[in-house]
Amino acid sequence: MFRKIVVPIDLAHADRMESAITVAADLAKLYGATVCYLGATTPTPSSVAHSPEEYKEKLAAFALKEAQVHGQDVTTHVVLSHDPTATLDDDLVKEVDEMDVDLVVMATHVPHIGDRIWASNGGNLARRTKASVCLVRAAG
């Protein structure tokens, strides 16, 4: 059913990612798919990392931790965005297309602050890419 599952990760709100990560891991086991964490960062220092390199390392470390929790290999992929406020949607669509993804599993939540980063991106991905999109609300 699915070969490649991508989970967009917001490292600034890593605590809100758990439900989506669990769903992705379970689906991957069910269908024998691979899982890739997709992160976006800026060329300028951000609250998460001082450079794109550091971001890459942090995402890899996060993936390693989750891989151990769920007993499953995880790859990572980083997108560099000049102006995420304006173009994150487009950047995600482009990456998902290029990565030839079957399924995107995304964290989303009852509207609050984190929404601006990932919320509407899910709908946008479903509208503009071939991939299936599964939006997962944070538990509780």
Add this chain to the structure above:
Amino acid sequence: MATQDETDMGIPLPEGASDMIETDYTIGQDNIETQIGPFGLDIHNPVFLISGLSVVIFVLYALIAPTQAADFFGWLRPALTSTFDGFFLTAANIFVIFCLLLIVSPYGSVRLGGADATPDYGYLGWFAMLFAAGMGIGLMFFGVLEPAYYFGTPWGDEPLGTVRPFAEDGTLIAANVEEAKRMALAATSYHWALHPWAIYAVVALALALFSYNKGLPLSIRSAFYPILGERVWGWWGHVIDIVAVFATLFGLATSLGLGAQQANAGLEFVYGIPSSVTAQVVLIVLITLLALISVIRGLDGGVKVLSEINMVLAIGLLLFVLFTAGAVGIFTDFFATIVAYGQEILPLSNPIGRSDDGYREGWTAFYWAWWISWSPFVGMFIARVSRGRSVREFLTCVLIIPSLVCVFWMTVFGGTAINDMIANVDASAVKANVIDSYSPELSLFAMLDSLPLASITSTLGIVLVIVFFVTSSDSGSLVIDTITAGGKIDAPVPQRVFWCTFEGLVAIALLIGGGLGSLQAMVISTGLPFTIVLLLMCFAIFRGLQSEMKA
């Protein structure tokens, strides 16, 4: 379980050695993240609130006590530029020498963003954005005015006390014409070439270095880390950032208001649309709306695209003037101006023992204060788009190439205007609007009037003025948004919409209530403290590059 890296896909990430600064500060640690209605907010506490409030307070002051504000700032600005002219001139010379030395020094090989970083933008888009943010509107306004004024002024503002081409009865003194023209173009080039770009380059280089290579937030305060240490995260840093936001917002808003008046004067000259506050408010609203679309579309889809459109239009106008006014003559003038600039740059930049007060204090010191008060905005914007360039490449492209372009622009527009004044002493529209009665906003249109197809080129001129305002306005809003979000470039959209709208509202309030002139004088006055700031930045850059070379 192991993870593996998918390096074969997506944008290759810049990497390589750079010497990060170890600090306990986390970007965004002082930010307030909250939700107001449907809008998310992510703002720096207290920079956002204090900047916003102080802008409101100064607008109210200018509206409530217009005479007092006009008297005070109307006195303050010339008092500063005439008292500290020597300081301004010396400081600007230091910036030029500092930048030129860095180009030839080993430090020039340091790459912004780490040793293996690749540029985010190609040369064309990069140049377009440099010009559109920093100088475009000035080139439109002063391109004809300044050379024509220096050439013909009878009021004692002649550079280095050079000869005057017109006798008191308005007739031409043939013997003085060549020298007056040569000096007018050299003296104008002095204000638009190496010195202003060195001012922008210093700020841009400091911010790019401390952000991309040292890992500090993209904010003015970061350049002070080598001097102030951890104190930059406290009130020292807050004050630096607040003053930068304040100067940027008022600089943009007052020039937007004054620019609307100028565009209106142009519309009156070309189409006979009468000057009125209503027309000017409509212009400001139009410019702000276009800027809003641009900031919402973002850096790549908005600002860059508009800048490129702008560059194409400006090149079109430049080529038109060049060929209709005689390309051969202008190219000869261009090389003559480069030579004259080389010959006169030392006497013109010499701060001591001069008697041309009108030029040195009224023009040079004014320009230096003006460029410097804009430097936090332009410098930060340049830094934002310059990642991946080496210091040498960066300085060559921000200093040398724009200088040549500016000298060329001034020769084309100013040279054509001067030739018109020489050829038609009695009938020249340039002479009538610059020398006989001083109407600076009409100078460009008066020059275009002397060439064929004036109605088309004047329309293009007005469109260019408007689009240049849009590109300053949108890049300025992005800069203010980043500073007031504590260096985050991923703050929610409503914040950049707020700053862009706020700027338009401030312009409209000051236009209707009066006070554009006095608050612009206030902004230019911030050039004095910022000059000291820039001198310190040179030191900080030097220290930063030293540690980078060791890495």
